[in-house]
Amino acid sequence: MDEVGKVVRDYITREYLQEGDDREITETTALISGGIVDSFSMVSLLRFLEKKYSIHIPAEAATPEAFDTVQSIEALVHRFQRTEVSV
């Protein structure tokens, strides 16, 4: 897990786990298919990533699959960081 992954993991723990929920979030924990993040509350994670990394993630890329693990979110951020740089 790189620095982006750690930031994402910390945000998910803070934003989505209820008080007393001691589940550990790892790189491969199923976030959406595992019921930790739902598609309704996923928008705050999207907004957090866009603000934190000054990137724009278009709606067609913000799929439940792309947001399903810390690993896949990490890859998504890196993909759009590269896009922003190349633009």
Add this chain to the structure above:
Amino acid sequence: MAFTNTVRNCYQTTIEEIKAAGLFKEERYIHSPQSSEIEVEFPVGSTIKKCINICANNYLGLSSHPAVIAAAHAGLDSRGYGMSSVRFICGTQDIHRELENRLTAFLGTEDTLLFPSCMDANAGFFEAGLGEQDVMIADRLVHASIIDGMRLCKAMQDTYKHSDMGHLEEKLHEHQDKRLRLVITDGVFSMDGDTARLADIVALAEKYNAMVFLDDSHATGFIGRTGRGTHEHCGVLGRIDVITTTLGKALGGASGGCVSGRRELVEMCRQRARPYLFSNSVAPVIVAGALKVLDLISTSTERRDKLEWNTKYWRGLLKDAGFDIKEGDTPIVPVMLYDAKLAQDVARDLFDQGVYAVGFFFPVVPKGQARIRTQLSAAHEKRHLDFAIEAFRKVGQKHGILGLGKKELLARCAA
């Protein structure tokens, strides 16, 4: 495009996937009026079975009340069967406005607008009331119809952890740059039966200059000392900006819903809410029945008091029998089983014992939170609940789950 075999196969595959996932829903045919005792045909074609109904939203037992039926008959005779129109063309009768005024008085708001259902009220309100410069901040466990309504609205969406006031405050603080802020909550949450921390929500909304939206469908008519709803229960009557609620549960249980609240917000719905503008008026027979319901519950608290007694009694019976229930004081009493298959098996066995209750599991509730949701009614007599608890005991013994907590139940299912 013709409905070719390829198209048919496409749908059949999806339906098979729903079945394989254990999410296929089947209707059970009821051959009697809605009540605490019903006659059920299930599966289709089987002998009709008499059951105690412990899963209806018939909180006040008014669905088949003789006075409501008589009023509905009179409404049918005096105002006809249907309006054949939306409200603003030629679909508004004097009794539609009379019901809106009566609901306004009952809920303690400024104005009310009827919708074909509360689902429609929730689908229509947000788009009509908010725009791109605004933000909606919803409790994460609000009803699905609110989520659908929010998705139709251009305002920014955000959520806060269920009933977590610290998290809500963070969100309100974060969105101070928006033109309008709206905090959105259910009054009583339909799956867990817990009550919103409405006094705290209102205090935060006032501190951060936000409006409050309350869906009180599982509260109107029976929560609060005189049944006005969660805002009465929490001591914030007159301080909620928008209330949506239904006529389809405690208030007679037929259909219809409303948006009730600040005059300008209601007017925005009248002008712009698409489910109001493009759906037929609530049928006169339902309006007449609902007016009688309001007569009954405005003059006496007898039914909500009986419901309160039944709720306490039933919660006590379940606990004494060794079931793991969600704590609370509302007539929604979830019996926690945690495992989806166990919830389905228990519901089936209860039906065999003459008790009609339904298992709920993911995606209706979070994974690992499967349950039987029981709901009380003022139509339940003590003997109904005594019969039901015997059935629960027998089924609990059969599955070896009495006296077990969450960890033990999950371990038992994993074994």
